[in-house]
Amino acid sequence: MAKLIDGHAIAEKVYVDLRHEIADLKSKGVTPGLAVILVGDNPASRTYVRSKDKMCRELGLHSMKFELPATTTQVELLARVQELNHDPAIHGILVQSPPPKQIDEAAIVRALDPRKDVDGFHPENIAKLALGDPTGLVPCTPLGVQRLLIESKIEIDGAHVVVLGRSMIVGKPLALLLMQKNKNANATVTVAHSRSRDLEKITRSADILIAAIGRANFVRAQHVCDGAVVIDVGINRVKDAVSERGYRLVGDVAFDEVATKASAITPVPGGVGPMTIAMLMSNTVKACRQFGRGGSPEPTANANPARID
Ligand code: NDP
Numbered sequence: 001m002a003k004l005i006d007g008h009a010i011a012e013k014v015y016v017d018l019r020h021e022i023a024d025l026k027s028k029g030v031t032p033g034l035a036v037i038l039v040g041d042n043p044a045s046r047t048y049v050r051s052k053d054k055m056c057r058e059l060g061l062h063s064m065k066f067e068l069p070a071t072t073t074q075v076e077l078l079a080r081v082q083e084l085n086h087d088p089a090i091h092g093i094l095v096q097s098p099p100p101k102q103i104d105e106a107a108i109v110r111a112l113d114p115r116k117d118v119d120g121f122h123p124e125n126i127a128k129l130a131l132g133d134p135t136g137l138v139p140c141t142p143l144g145v146q147r148l149l150i151e152s153k154i155e156i157d158g159a160h161v162v163v164l165g166r167s168m169i170v171g172k173p174l175a176l177l178l179m180q181k182n183k184n185a186n187a188t189v190t191v192a193h194s195r196s197r198d199l200e201k202i203t204r205s206a207d208i209l210i211a212a213i214g215r216a217n218f219v220r221a222q223h224v225c226d227g228a229v230v231i232d233v234g235i236n237r238v239k240d241a242v243s244e245r246g247y248r249l250v251g252d253v254a255f256d257e258v259a260t261k262a263s264a265i266t267p268v269p270g271g272v273g274p275m276t277i278a279m280l281m282s283n284t285v286k287a288c289r290q291f292g293r294g295g296s297p298e299p300t301a302n303a304n305p306a307r308i309d
Contacts, residue, residue, distance in 0.1 A: 002230070002262040003152075007144075007271040010151045011278040015059065018278075021285050022060055025292075032288035033062035034092040034118065034280075035084045039077060039099045040070035049096050055277055061284060062089055070100050077103060078111050085113040091291065092118035092284035115291045118283040121168065129176045135290060137283050142174035144275025145210060145231055150184055152264060154208065154229050157186040162206035164219070164252070166193045170212040170233055199223070211252035219253040221261055230262045233272045 025032060034056050038049045049065060056063035066080065077095070084093045093116045095108050109117070114124035120139035128136025149156055161178050165171035171191060178187040192202050194213075203209055203223040211219050212233035224230060234252030251268030259265050266272055 002259040002265040005148055005152050005231075005264055005266045005271060007148060007266060007274040010148055011274040013151060014147065014275075014278040014282060018059060018281055018285055021289070025285070025288060026060070028292075030288060030292050031060070031062045031089075032092070032285050033064065033087075033090040034094070034284045035064040035066065035087070035090045036094045036096060037066045037068065037077070037080060037084075038096045039068045039072045039103060042098070045096045045098075052094070052277060052280060055281060056284075059281055061281070064090065072100070072103070074103055074107070077108060081108060081111050085111075085116065090116065091288035092116055092280075094119050094280070116287055118280055118287055120173065120283065126168075126173065129173055132180050132182075137287060138177060139169060139173045140279035140283060141170050141212075141233060141272060141276045142177050143279040143282070144272055145174055145233065146177055146184065147279065148231065148266065148272065148275055149208065149229070154264060156208070157183055159187050159207040160190065160205060161187040161208045161210065162190045162192060162203050163210045163212065164192050164199075164203065165212035165214075165233075166191050167212065174210065174212070213252050215252055216250050217252070217254040219258060221254070221257040224258050224261050226261050227263045228261070230258055230265045231272065232266050232268050235268060235273065 022032060036049050036052050038045055053063050053065045068077070081093065081095070084090050093112055097105065099105055109121045110123065112122055114122040117125055117137055120137040125136045129138055156178060163171050163175050175189045175191045178185050179189045190202060192199055196202060200223050203219070204225045206225070206228055208229045208231065209219070209224060210231040210233060214234055214236060216236035216238050219230070230253055232251035232253040236250050236252070237247040238250050240246065240248040249269050255265065255267065
């Protein structure tokens with residue numbers, strides 16, 4: 001039976017380290033600040049935003065939460081982003097996805113000061129990830145997956161990692177991260193997607209299989225070789241008459257049958273999920289450490305203002 005990789009326990013470890021870093025920054029007169037903007041009233045998004053705000057407060061970070069009406073225009077949202085870009089008390093800005101349909105999400109991401117883009121989706125941060133530039137902010141879920149593997153002492157270096165899914169939020173940045181030339185990466189990465197032929201053959205060749213496709217219980221025992229490590233990023237709602245909410249959350253992996261073949265596996269919930277928020281906090285602290293005094297009117301004109309080391 002596979003060893004269970006406990007995302008809550010590993011996230012707690014991350015928070016212990018972060019508390020030290022935050023205390024150190026505060027002793028230098030700077031409190032890392034995160035601003036989260038929610039547009040509209042999507043209940044799942046509202047829950048995510050509240051838990052991010054709560055975690056900031058628990059860690060002693062400066063937290064600003066903006067809940068804007070569903071009718072907010074692109075111009076109004078851009079104005080709020082610009083304001084936060086220039087707010088020296090704010091080191092990280094996150095616009096909760098998905099926004100209402102009148103909002104051009106890509107344009108909002110491009111408007112963020114890349115130094116404050118703690119989601120890591122700005123083209124400058126994606127480029128830095130591809131270049132292996134450590135000053136970039138890396139998307140939180142891929143970073144969380146890497147940290148889970150490292151903390152679980154699973155060797156990435158030299159392993160064949162198969163990533164199922166090629167989204168810009170998970171699959172693609174995760175592949176870039178794990179193929180980097182450093183000891184916490186150095187993987188041979190294969191990215192598979194809905195057009196991949198003979199998926200089972202590809203996934204069975206993985207030492208580490210990472211599923212991020214958004215299909216409930218898609219990965220079955222026949223997709224996995226004996227002894228593989230299986231990381232389940234998926235979060236899917238399935239009907240459950242017994243549950244009060246009428247649904248329960250399951251991953252992309254059929255946990256019970258895959259756990260009999262894998263050497264280690266993440267549960268859903270309680271695996272990658274807690275790590276994503278931990279990495280958001282970590283990115284906020286990193287952004288503060290790198291560019292401590294916050295925004296300047298021309299973000300790229302001065303690459304490194306008031307750096308705090
Ligand atoms: P997207 O829908 O953006 O991307 C899904 C990817 O999976 C696409 O590349 C798609 O291929 C591929 N795919 C879909 N169906 C299949 C299939 N049958 N076989 C092979 N590949 C397939 O999803 P996200 O990346 O945003 O999210 C993926 C999952 O991860 C979701 O369940 C989401 O809720 C969860 N998630 C969890 C997070 C966490 O914190 N734990 C954070 C972010 C996401 P193609 O490109 O060809 O269409």
